[in-house]
Amino acid sequence: MxxxxxxxxxxxxxxxxxxxxxxxxxxxxxxxxxxxxxxxxxxxxxxxxxxxxxxxxxxxxxxxxxxxxxxxxxxxxxxxxxxxxxxxxxxxxxxxxxxxxxxxxxxxxxxxxxxxxxxxxxxxxxxxxxxxxxxxxxxxxxxPAKHVNWSLYGILIVLVGIAVAMLTKLRLDYRKKQYAML
Structure with a gap:
């Protein structure tokens, strides 16, 4: 062993x-x-x-x-x-x-x-x-060509912006429901 x-x-x-x-x-x-x-x-x-x-x-x-x-x-x-x-x-x-x-x-x-x-x-x-x-x-x-990299960065920034906007809206809707329940 x-x-x-x-x-x-x-x-x-x-x-x-x-x-x-x-x-x-x-x-x-x-x-x-x-x-x-x-x-x-x-x-x-x-x-x-x-x-x-x-x-x-x-x-x-x-x-x-x-x-x-x-x-x-x-x-x-x-x-x-x-x-x-x-x-x-x-x-x-x-x-x-x-x-x-x-x-x-x-x-x-x-x-x-x-x-x-x-x-x-x-x-x-x-x-x-x-x-x-x-x-x-x-x-x-x-x-990859340089412009492809910048395009990808631009798309990423837009997607992050959309995600933040959606999360903010969901949070506001949730708060409105909580307020309505009171």
Whole structure:
């Protein structure tokens, strides 16, 4: 009968002391193991590692903001992946692949690799045109025209106004009935 898994916490000091690089990552929308808990486990309340390179943004091959990273003594790198939950590679496959390959082969090597384009991963970044592109190897999301958005807002405002007017009339009718009963 399963009771619990053994902790691998005691293995990390030996791994880092042997000079083996380590990558720990968390999706920034992970509701199972949030990235703040992971960061605390690495630094203050767990391994007690010192920060060697403070928080900074990292970008994917599509020039989109992919998350943030922090580096610790002993060769440990902690990265967050923007918009990903507990299953990072399933939700952000392009950024996960890029993160793994850059870690394994180094940034110089992974910057020479060719990656597929996927506009579904476009959230924000320094080159928004990279998400629009020519449509090759992408699944482009439809973009509604700007006037359609304003039309929808106008319709919403009218509907809210009608609802408020109807509720006000119902309330006044109810009060008149209450007054008539007295």
């Amino acid at each position: 399963y009771v619990r898994s053994s902790s691998s916490m005691e293995l990390y000091p030996a791994i880092l002391a042997a000079g083996i690089k380590a990558l720990i990552y968390s999706g920034d929308a992970d509701m199972v193991v949030n990235f703040m808990g992971t960061q605390r486990w690495i630094s203050t309340e767990g391994l007690g590692l010192k920060v060697t390179d403070k928080w900074r943004a990292w970008f994917g091959p599509d020039k989109q903001l992919a998350g943030y990273l922090e580096e610790y003594a002993g060769g440990l790198t902690f990265k967050t992946v923007k918009g990903a939950g507990h299953m990072v590679p399933a939700v952000r496959p392009l950024h996960a692949l890029y993160m793994f390959e850059c870690f394994a082969f180094g940034h110089d090597a992974c910057n020479n690799f060719t990656y597929p384009r996927n506009s579904a991963e476009c959230l924000t970044g320094e080159d928004l045109d990279a998400c629009l592109g020519d449509g090759s190897d992408t699944v482009d999301l439809p973009r």
